[in-house]
Amino acid sequence: MKLKRKTFVLMIAAMMAAVLLGIVVPPYVAAAEKDYERKEILINLRQIVSTAFCGMMEKGVEKISFRQLYDEHYFHNIKVVAGESYDGIVITMDTRFISVTTANGDVIGYNFKPPC
Secondary structure, eight states: OHHHHHHHHHHHHHHHHHHHHHHHHHHHHHHHHHHHHHHHHHHHHHHHHHHHHHHHHHHTOSEEEHHHHHHTTOOSOOOOSSSOOOTTOEEETTOOEEEEEOTTSOEEEEEOOOOO
């Protein structure tokens, strides 16, 4: 009889632990996912800025858009991670800040100094 009681107590404890984990863990997972998305978007923005300045120097122009660079195959690994769109980004020699808005409305921006 003691064995059954211990087993029952252990099962109850295991179920309580599972319920607590189900309540506590999801917010941490969501925060980690949001942090990952933010970092990936910043990597994309940095790559866009760097490529834009190279593209402007190569072409001898003072303004270039993400769409131009994308259509001319300057990018190979820009991936959308949070429903953001980079199509509206235009960079000039005077640009110091670019940003995108994610699908849930978060704005992620990148401040930079031009290379020249």
